[in-house]
Amino acid sequence: MKFKDYYEILGVKRDASQDEIRSAYRKLARKYHPDVSKEADAEARFKEMGEAYKVLKDPESRASYDRLGANWQNGQDFQPPPGDGGFDFRSAGFGGNGGGGGFEGMDFGDFFEQMFAQQAGRGPRRTMQMPGEDIHAKIQIDLEDAYRGAQRSISLRLPETDEHGRTLHRERTLSVTIPKGIRAGQNLRLAGQGGAGFNGGKAGDLYLEIAFKPHAHYRIDGRDVYADLPLAPWEAALGATVAADTPEGKVELTIPPNSVAGRKLRLKGKGIPGKEAGDLYVVLGIALPPADSEASRQAYQAFREAFDFNPRTDSSR
Incomplete structure (x- = not known):
């Protein structure tokens, strides 16, 4: 029997x-399916691809194929190694040690085709349904949506495969529910909104990875803001006591005396909601009024004279 390189057949x-x-x-299956393809060898190619995929799609049968294939070179005969753990050749009806009907003269692909045909109880040709591809995309939402939840209409250019196997990108508008408490990096699953199935197969799903739009007032780290x-x-x-903005509205914040720039005040549980809500950290800064009038300049002069203070050497920095 002759070796068939299933990886080469699928182009991987x-x-x-x-x-x-x-x-x-x-x-490839969409391209060579006998019901739609105009290629002269479509049926043979489709059968060959199905044969390859049946073996390689399952990790256990793929591992067995890899072990068998390691002893092959194109154009040479093959003797399966003894004690292979992947397939029981005798139970598949292909003989055993010293038994009749061994492997001589059999095409390697025919072996797998017959074995899987026995397991599936099918004939050599049937119309095949194939599920659609899952599609992954990324969307940006407002931070406030994660605090409150929202219903949003979004437009995406999503890949679709036509009847000739070509991938096209078409714009689709979808209504998406943003759940309260969602974080950056999480995925929303929209069942049945992925790639279309083939021959009545189930459509794939659309997975939307969440990212936050840049915000003028807030920075986000996980669930913390x-x-x-x-x-x-x-x-x-x-x-x-000053009023401070938060994504949920204004709060009255007590500023401790002798606060310095860069000090963080933690508002526990005021970050992005969730089973374990994040925290909101208010980072203090010092804003200086401009010395743009005679009165303000005199005020700064008096301020300087009132303190013996050098910010470049003072140990309180």
């Missing part, structure tokens, strides 16, 4: 992932 490398094998098979809060020098020095 030997270290291809299971997703790459599935994707390659579906693309950071906001800058500018203070007047006397508020930072003497302490104060």
